[in-house]
Amino acid sequence: MSTPWLQNALAQLAKNPVQGYNATTSAAAEPTALTALALLVHRQPRQALPALQWLASKQLPSGAVPVLEEQDEPCWTTSLALMAWQYYHAEYRARNDSPTQLPSFERQTELAIRWSLAMRGEIIDSDDVGHNTRLTGWPWVAGTHSWLEPTALHVIALKAAGHGEHPRVREAIQLLADRLLPNGGCNYGNVVVLGQVLKPHPQPSGVVLLALANEDRLAPNVTTKLEKTRQYLVETLPIIRSADSLAWILLGLAAHNEDAPETDQQIAAVASEEIRRGGPLYRLALLALASRRAAGPLHGRFA
Amino acid sequence: MAVSHDYFERLFRVTVETTLTGEVKHTMSLDSASAKAGTDITPNAAKDIAADRCDATGSATMPSIDRRSLLIGSGVVAAGVATATLVRRSLLPRETAFIARNQRYEGDLRRVIRDGLQSVGFPLASLRGKRVLLKPNLVEPNRESPHMTTHPAMIVAAAEVFRSAGAEVTVGEAPGHVRDTEMALVESGVREALDDAKLDFADLNYDDVVSVANQGRASKLKRLWFPRHVTEADLVVSMPKMKTHHWVGVTAAMKNLYGTLPGIKYGWPKNVLHYHGIPQTVFDINASLPKSIAIVDAIECMEGDGPIMGTMKPMGLVLVGTNLAAVDATICRLMDIIPERVGYLALAADRLGPLDESRIEQRGEHWQSLSQSFHILDRPHLSRLRENSPTLAT
Numbered sequence: 001m002s003t004p005w006l007q008n009a010l011a012q013l014a015k016n017p018v019q020g021y022n023a024t025t026s027a028a029a030e031p032t033a034l035t036a037l038a039l040l041v042h043r044q045p046r047q048a049l050p051a052l053q054w055l056a057s058k059q060l061p062s063g064a065v066p067v068l069e070e071q072d073e074p075c076w077t078t079s080l081a082l083m084a085w086q087y088y089h090a091e092y093r094a095r096n097d098s099p100t101q102l103p104s105f106e107r108q109t110e111l112a113i114r115w116s117l118a119m120r121g122e123i124i125d126s127d128d129v130g131h132n133t134r135l136t137g138w139p140w141v142a143g144t145h146s147w148l149e150p151t152a153l154h155v156i157a158l159k160a161a162g163h164g165e166h167p168r169v170r171e172a173i174q175l176l177a178d179r180l181l182p183n184g185g186c187n188y189g190n191v192v193v194l195g196q197v198l199k200p201h202p203q204p205s206g207v208v209l210l211a212l213a214n215e216d217r218l219a220p221n222v223t224t225k226l227e228k229t230r231q232y233l234v235e236t237l238p239i240i241r242s243a244d245s246l247a248w249i250l251l252g253l254a255a256h257n258e259d260a261p262e263t264d265q266q267i268a269a270v271a272s273e274e275i276r277r278g279g280p281l282y283r284l285a286l287l288a289l290a291s292r293r294a295a296g297p298l299h300g301r302f303a
Numbered sequence: 304m305a306v307s308h309d310y311f312e313r314l315f316r317v318t319v320e321t322t323l324t325g326e327v328k329h330t331m332s333l334d335s336a337s338a339k340a341g342t343d344i345t346p347n348a349a350k351d352i353a354a355d356r357c358d359a360t361g362s363a364t365m366p367s368i369d370r371r372s373l374l375i376g377s378g379v380v381a382a383g384v385a386t387a388t389l390v391r392r393s394l395l396p397r398e399t400a401f402i403a404r405n406q407r408y409e410g411d412l413r414r415v416i417r418d419g420l421q422s423v424g425f426p427l428a429s430l431r432g433k434r435v436l437l438k439p440n441l442v443e444p445n446r447e448s449p450h451m452t453t454h455p456a457m458i459v460a461a462a463e464v465f466r467s468a469g470a471e472v473t474v475g476e477a478p479g480h481v482r483d484t485e486m487a488l489v490e491s492g493v494r495e496a497l498d499d500a501k502l503d504f505a506d507l508n509y510d511d512v513v514s515v516a517n518q519g520r521a522s523k524l525k526r527l528w529f530p531r532h533v534t535e536a537d538l539v540v541s542m543p544k545m546k547t548h549h550w551v552g553v554t555a556a557m558k559n560l561y562g563t564l565p566g567i568k569y570g571w572p573k574n575v576l577h578y579h580g581i582p583q584t585v586f587d588i589n590a591s592l593p594k595s596i597a598i599v600d601a602i603e604c605m606e607g608d609g610p611i612m613g614t615m616k617p618m619g620l621v622l623v624g625t626n627l628a629a630v631d632a633t634i635c636r637l638m639d640i641i642p643e644r645v646g647y648l649a650l651a652a653d654r655l656g657p658l659d660e661s662r663i664e665q666r667g668e669h670w671q672s673l674s675q676s677f678h679i680l681d682r683p684h685l686s687r688l689r690e691n692s693p694t695l696a697t
Contacts (some may be wrong), residue, residue, distance in 0.1 A: 149461075
């Protein structure tokens with residue numbers, strides 16, 4: 001059953017499948033990929049097609065999909081384009097009951113996987129931070145260190161594309177586990193700086209929880225930190241009033257089979273506030289994704 | 304030997320030449336005084352500013368330089384360098400820094416900020432119809448650490464001052480550690496304050512971007528990407544929280560402008576800048592953004608492991624200034640830190656503004672009576688920031 005906010009949101013997303021970070025900025029890969037995913041998850045593949053095609057049109061010969069159109073870097077958003085194409089392929093193109101004459105993005109998917117597996121963060125030598133600086137995942141910008149969200153997003157995308165056993169993904173999972181804070185949760189990607197343990201942030205904690213879903217080979221101490229991360233998010237959830245953090249928390253928790261019915265009301269309240277405020281549409285896309293969290297749209301169940 | 308300096312050229316288009324005979328020639332363009340504060344000011348105000356540095360003929364007044372004394376004990380080359388340094392410093396405009404004490408967030412901050420701007424000679428009236436961008440520090444808001452971020456009351460008070468002058472005011476920030484800017488606004492209390500005051504917010508992390516030539520070139524970055532809201536602003540007001548910083552010692556007006564660079568180009572954290580050197584890129588950003596002034600929240604500050612994990616240090620101060628280097632140098636003195644030892648200030652010295660106490664005129668309160676030794680971490684790169692460091696936090 002679709003709630004009024006969700007109907008409103010999906011109608012807006014279908015009308016504006018290619019969009020920027022807000023109504024006045026140029027089209028960008030992340031909001032467009034999230035819109036495609038939201039429409040796909042809500043069974044609107046034809047409405048999602050313009051977004052998928054736009055992402056394909058912006059893909060560079062290397063396979064990378066840059067953050068902003070007309071710019072060659074950074075390209076961490078390749079992970080999100082890959083998720084959207086892969087989800088579309090798995091849920092629609094590859095199914096016997098798929099609508100006919102839907103285009104394929106297999107070539108784009110293949111190129112994006114190739115680029116993702118070739119891109120890696122820089123290792124550094126430092127005694128001032130508390131993580132293993134020699135593990136590599138993905139950076140925000142080529143030529144810099146690996147950070148949590150781009151690494152987690154690439155892990156999610158590559159697992160969904162069937163590359164969960166690739167050595168790059170396995171090392172990245174090690175990296176994510178290494179950057180979990182001792183008391184649970186994580187931030188942008190530093191555990192300790194100059195001897196001080198840092199504080200967790202909700203959004204990256206949710207994204208990393210999602211990336212570490214269905215991992216049954218984690219060391220016991222990592223499993224403990226993961227459980228503390230889950231607890232941190234459960235405790236933090238009630239005070240969250242922003243769409244991005246709320247959506248990623250819910251997606252992360254759902255991937256670990258944690259849910260509460262009252263969160264639908266929380267989503268509705270945050271979404272209604274975004275609609276009232278005229279906030280960025282991509283936030284509604286994220287909330288629409290979170291509203292279907294039980295279907296596990298982003299943790300590989302569709303692969 | 305020709306000494307041509309960005310700072311002079313940007314403010315006054317001054318060219319200094321020290322000839323082989325030691326004779327100093329210089330010229331100053333009177334009309335370019337309007338470049339001060341990066342905004343159009345009235346012809347009279349421009350003359351007033353220029354007159355502070357010029358004699359009646361329109362030539363800059365120079366203290367007499369005893370050429371012979373410069374040659375004693377050092378070689379001709381050394382004397383040339385020393386001459387150039389003296390000349391450069393003597394030609395630098397004096398700057399002002401305003402300090403108000405006994406301030407509270409519940410107090411009349413609007414009056415204090417207006418008094419401060421007037422006191423430092425900022426031409427508020429010239430802002431009618433202009434775009435003003437207020438840039439607070441919301442690096443990583445947390446309800447348990449309100450002393451980490453610029454207080455909403457400061458932001459609203461400054462906005463009201465500029466709005467009442469006829470400016471179009473926007474608040475903008477690109478939080479460095481959190482992708483969810485809305486959460487940063489909510490956690491810092493700024494969202495509610497902006498809504499109540501009907502103020503627009505520009506999310507600088509996700510704005511359209513504009514490539515700007517790196518005017519500083521202390522780092523190897525040839526160009527910098529700024530959000531459209533920053534490049535289109537007639538004035539950027541740096542509104543930092545006065546804090547210690549575990550890497551560079553102090554974060555205030557200059558370092559706060561790190562938050563004008565967009566995360567979608569530089570990441571979270573802005574690791575590209577770290578790779579190119581924090582002091583160097585702080586300098587470069589400030590050198591490339593000429594239209595800036597500072598209004599500093601130094602009411603509840605942070606000491607120890609700043610800028611995130613430090614402890615609250617009540618100071619009750621508000622600072623205002625039109626030269627960010629001079630304001631930051633004053634802040635260092637208030638924290639008992641030697642400004643010249645802070646990397647980005649050392650780069651900025653005599654280029655973006657003066658650090659020398661003799662060249663920073665104190666308005667309002669004098670820093671000497673207000674200075675308190677802020678705790679800094681017991682690390683070699685930080686303990687060198689003061690002569691003797693008895694107040695170390697570990």
